[in-house]
Amino acid sequence: MGGGITLDHFLVLGLILFLLGAYCVLTRRNAIGILMGIELILNAANINYLAFAYFGGARYDGQVFAIFVIMLAAAGAVIGLAVILAIYQNLRTIDVDAAETLSG
Amino acid sequence: MLNTLAAQIIFYLLAAITVGFAALVVFSRNIVYSAFALVGALMGVAGIYILLAADFVAMVQVLLYVGGIVVLTIFAVMLTQGIGDVAVSNRAAGPVAGLAVTALAGAVMLYATLRTPWHIAHNISVSATTYGVGNAFLGAYVLPFEVASLVLLAALIGAVVISRQDPPAPQTEKAGG
Numbered sequence: 001m002g003g004g005i006t007l008d009h010f011l012v013l014g015l016i017l018f019l020l021g022a023y024c025v026l027t028r029r030n031a032i033g034i035l036m037g038i039e040l041i042l043n044a045a046n047i048n049y050l051a052f053a054y055f056g057g058a059r060y061d062g063q064v065f066a067i068f069v070i071m072l073a074a075a076g077a078v079i080g081l082a083v084i085l086a087i088y089q090n091l092r093t094i095d096v097d098a099a100e101t102l103s104g
Numbered sequence: 105m106l107n108t109l110a111a112q113i114i115f116y117l118l119a120a121i122t123v124g125f126a127a128l129v130v131f132s133r134n135i136v137y138s139a140f141a142l143v144g145a146l147m148g149v150a151g152i153y154i155l156l157a158a159d160f161v162a163m164v165q166v167l168l169y170v171g172g173i174v175v176l177t178i179f180a181v182m183l184t185q186g187i188g189d190v191a192v193s194n195r196a197a198g199p200v201a202g203l204a205v206t207a208l209a210g211a212v213m214l215y216a217t218l219r220t221p222w223h224i225a226h227n228i229s230v231s232a233t234t235y236g237v238g239n240a241f242l243g244a245y246v247l248p249f250e251v252a253s254l255v256l257l258a259a260l261i262g263a264v265v266i267s268r269q270d271p272p273a274p275q276t277e278k279a280g281g
Contacts, residue, residue, distance in 0.1 A: 004106050004107035004108075004111070004112065005106040005107075005111055005112055005115045005155075006106075007222050007224060008217065008218060008222075009115065009119075010152070010156070011217045012214070012217065013119050013122070013123070013152070015210065015213055015214060015217060016123055016126075017122065017123065017126055017145075017149075018213075019206050019209070019210045020123070020126045020127060020129075020130045021126075021130075022205075022206050022209065023130055023202050023203065023206045024129065024130040026198075026201070026202035026205060026206065027198060027199055027202040030135055032135060032139075032177060032180055032181055032184070033135055033138060035177065036129055036138055036139070036142055036177065037129075037130070039142065039146075039169070039173065039177075040126055040129065040130075040142075040145065043145070043146065043149045043169075046149070046153075046161075046165075047149065047152055047153075050152075050153055050156045050158045050161060051156060053156070053158070054156040054157055054158070054228065055222070055224050055225060055228070056223070056224075056225050057225035057228060060233065060236040060237050060239075060240040061240070063158050063160065063161050063233060063236075063237050063240075064237060064240045064241060064245050066153075066158070066161050067160075067161060067164055067237070067241075068248065068252060070161075070164055070165060070168050070169065071168075071252050071255075071256065072252070072255065073169075073173065074168055074172060074173055074256070074259075075255055075256055075259035076259075077173045077176060077177070078176065078259050078260070078263045079259050079262055079263055079266070081176055081177065081179075081180045081263075081267075082262070082263035082264075082266040082267040083266055084180060084184065085180065085183065085184065085266075085267045086266050086267055088183070088184045089269060094184050
């Protein structure tokens, strides 16, 4: 454990965060819970971007991409929550299994 | 900068905070606890960003994620759930299958991460990043920057249209509405 924090430390942290998010997405039936899992996955990706940006010589490309990811995560969350509210208004539940009535 | 003992302590502290709150998000039975634990997880990630010398991204994370997305999520939780309905609100579906898939993917990615000889730059110099990030946004990345603003506008209008309740029909005055 000696010898300072290396790139691998950050990549493994991102990996753990990604796996938690993926498990959340796979096992939740609550649509908002699934959205939270997606947020965790996007944060894991951002940790990787910034770790590579730092250990690649502290350039700005990785940081710009991280900001783009945050921006698109905001757009995705807004649309996702709007869809969830619309489903709730029609079906009175946000269980994703209930939304299979959309398949007709 | 990351070779000092203090940096190691800070890293493990932030990692513990992040993973702990993220686990609370994932495994909590109550969706309200999950939503509030998301705040802690995202703040821990912001600390990791600062440790990686990305001060501007960390501020954007706090403003947009913690101040925007999480508040929106909590609003959605409050608007859709029977809050006291703990048992129904957060059922897990197939934890064994989920665990199997996650463990398999995690093993593959851990192997790939640890076996790849990453290129590490020497002499990493750290400075305030706002100037550089701003120049990158209005220089090399100006086209994606403008397109992103269009995406945000489209998302805004789309969210208003999707979540709007249908107005009651003008001539037929039915009960309910």
